[in-house]
Amino acid sequence: MGKSIRVDNITKYRGGEPVLQKLHLEIKSGEFFVLLGPSGCGKTTLLRILAGLESADSGRLYLGDMDITDVPIYKRKIHTVFQQYALFPHMSVAENVAYSLRVRGIEKGEIEDRVAYALRTVRLGAYGKKAVTQLSGGQQQRVALARALVCEPEVLLLDEPLAALDRELKEQMLMELIDLQQKLRTTFVYVTHDQFEALTVADTMGIMNRHGKIEQLGRAEDIYEFPHSRFVADFVGRTNVFDGKVRVHNGVYHIEVDELGMFELNVTPEMSWVVSGMQLYLSIRPEKIDISLQSLNGFSNHLTGKVTSMIYYGRSTEYRVLLSNGQSIMVFEQNEHHFPQKSIEQGDEVRLYFQKENTVLLRY
């Protein structure tokens, strides 16, 4: 079982500019944590500070109950899978995997057993004697994993580990990572800018913004369904955002959007911050909008527009619809039927429907 991590008030400057500013973060033991953020937001810097490759300018770092802020890198039981793998080119696969055991002076027979076990775990049992340069990208990735996991670290850090792989291999490796993590229960901290990877593997994820702050922390589903800010809504998945003012009439909440009219809102008692006259954003995910040529009943909100483009993905189709106020919105539709009786074509006037429960309100 892995250990928990606590990042307490960490600040890091680079060239006079703050990369991380008073960062707080808690990662539970044995969880698959993903740190998601745009390129250059400081997430790799945080990972390097956790690993011990860099030190923070201020703040403390805890592994379990132990303060490891001043523990040198080679004494931390935190290992990293690097972006470009950083395998040792002058060593065989088995020697690479054995490295962390060898430098700790573990006895030879035990090293052999543990290396063989680690290689079997990543399904490279027969590759021990090969040179690392002979392996494919996916195999090198697995060697890097085995190398980092062989001496049972308390935390495993993964720095964009799949960035160099093609899509199919990436999906396969993601599944393998999930299996591995569930089997070992090591704390995994996975850094990426790819929201697809993040949503796939994360138990908990943290979204980091461009200023090196964690904007939202939570379960993957919660982050996707209930983003707290415009940045999170835009960055995780895709969404349509309307900009408008809150109107309350007889206890019913609406948002008034210029040139489009009123949309009904679902304001629960917890959302007491929403008051009449307030300017805010309404976010609706593209897959939560129904598109139709005919009028439909039973929806709280509807819009009309003209299809300007459509992309057929096989299992779904993405429509771009131009609204009367000049805003273009996205709609994803599952292709549930073999052939729709009457399909929507480019240039068609369409009706768009969505339920108030499926919208999210974001602070301005």
Add this chain to the structure above:
Amino acid sequence: MRFSAMRHHFTEHVPFVLAMPAYLWQMYFLIVPLFFIAAISFVSDMSSASWFFTLAHYGELVDKTYFKVIFNSALLSCLTGALCLFVGYPVAYYIAMKARRFKQMFLVFLILPSWTSFVVQIYSWFYLLQKHGMFSNCAALLHLTDGPVSLLNNYGATLLGMVYCYLPFMVLPLYTVLEKMDKRLLEAAADLGASPWQIFSTIVLPLSRSGIKVGLALVMVPAFGEFAIPDLMGGVKDMYLGRVIMEKFLQFRNWHSGAAVVMLSFLVPIFMVILLGVIVSMRKHLKTEE
């Protein structure tokens, strides 16, 4: 189509054409003279018409005095190589890994002395090492010695001069491999629990092996034929191959015997390099066997 084929044909040969002057130069000033020297070393007397093939000039070399000379040269070459490696490695490591923006400056400082004449370099050492020179005065002031002493004319001075002159040839190839080394490998090693010393011995040193080999070759091969530095700084005490060659040609005017010594000074280092290569590959072989 035809044109592009011609163009292809042409561009394919451009490197060869550009390399031609270098090939000709090597041919004319190295290969051909070497061939003459080899020929001279194997004939009895080239001034007479009745010359014949002989190994007699090589036979002369099978002698205690020449063994001593070869031993002196080989020892000097090995010690210079070893010292240059020990002194040069930290220098190259520092410039490649730590000097950052001062890199260029340090490299220039390293090469700068070799821009001045070799004679000037050696005579500057005279002023530092001679009786009443800077070092001897300092030693006397600190009461390390009972008065001014000459620090010249001993084997230590010879080695000092050798290391001083040959150091850049060791540092530059080492610097090149260390500079090109993927620094992420060092981070990965530290991350996996290797101490700084372990990182050096398991990653940096093995990956800089090619630089060490080139550096040793660049230092040890010319050091084997060196005689000016030991003569000037060590006093003419021991004989070295270079001195023997000079005397054979210039003093005794015995070209045949001189040519045989040249061939020897040429073949011994080659033999040493081959031997070293065999040992290294044998060790590798043994390692993979176990």
